[in-house]
Amino acid sequence: MILFHPMDFLIFIALGISIWAQFRVKGTFNRFTQVQASSGMTGYEAARRMLDANGLHDVPIEPVQGALTDHYDPIHRVVRLSEPVYYESSISAISVACHEVGHAIQHQQSYPMLVLRHRMFPLVNLTSGAAPFLIIAGLLFQWSNLLLVGILFFSAAVLFQLVTLPVEFNASNRARELMVSEGFITNEEERGVAKVLNAAALTYVAAALISLLELLKFIMIFANNRD
Numbered sequence: 001m002i003l004f005h006p007m008d009f010l011i012f013i014a015l016g017i018s019i020w021a022q023f024r025v026k027g028t029f030n031r032f033t034q035v036q037a038s039s040g041m042t043g044y045e046a047a048r049r050m051l052d053a054n055g056l057h058d059v060p061i062e063p064v065q066g067a068l069t070d071h072y073d074p075i076h077r078v079v080r081l082s083e084p085v086y087y088e089s090s091i092s093a094i095s096v097a098c099h100e101v102g103h104a105i106q107h108q109q110s111y112p113m114l115v116l117r118h119r120m121f122p123l124v125n126l127t128s129g130a131a132p133f134l135i136i137a138g139l140l141f142q143w144s145n146l147l148l149v150g151i152l153f154f155s156a157a158v159l160f161q162l163v164t165l166p167v168e169f170n171a172s173n174r175a176r177e178l179m180v181s182e183g184f185i186t187n188e189e190e191r192g193v194a195k196v197l198n199a200a201a202l203t204y205v206a207a208a209l210i211s212l213l214e215l216l217k218f219i220m221i222f223a224n225n226r227d
């Protein structure tokens with residue numbers, strides 16, 4: 001069994017990027033929590049107006065505990081905002097609030113990548129849990145068919161992460177456009193909004209990069225074993 005694969009070097013770098021991205025998203029969020037939006041709108045008010053502007057009057061907004069726990073729940077059609085985002089009127093708060101509404105609008109418009117993501121979810125939920133065990137067992141017992149099944153299972157999870165990327169970027173773009181056009185933020189404030197949203201997007205990119213490199217590594221091991 002191979003203890004150190006040449007790909008591990010790249011994976012290690014990607015892991016470093018991922019950890020840096022996590023720190024950066026928290027740092028950027030905290031920095032722009034100190035900057036108040038000149039419109040004075042809270043995250044709740046911005047989200048409510050963005051939902052209403054898109055005819056989503058029936059989608060409620062609820063405060064939830066925890067930091068950066070904000071999300072859109074497509075099953076119950078609810079936008080959930082962490083308490084600081086819900087109640088505060090900082091650049092960070094309204095950026096995150098509008099990003100989550102971006103997902104609600106994607107859902108309403110059946111944005112293809114979101115639809116694909118929802119369709120993949122039950123399958124990925126099943127395969128991603130089993131993949132590591134299959135891969136480890138395949139490597140340990142030098143059983144290439146088992147390794148292949150593990151790789152296929154893991155591929156589904158990687159594909160899911162890749163599909164997540166356009167979904168996240170698109171939600172942020174929708175948020176930024178509407179925030180400017182509806183006057184939630186000024187043109188100068190948009191730079192801060194972009195920083196907050198880009199920092200969050202980078203964490204998804206880093207996570208996808210790690211998975212992609214790991215998948216490549218297992219494919220290389222599989223190809224080697226076959227030779």
Ligand SMILES: [Zn+2]
Binds near residue numbers: 100103171
């Ligand atoms: Zn998102």
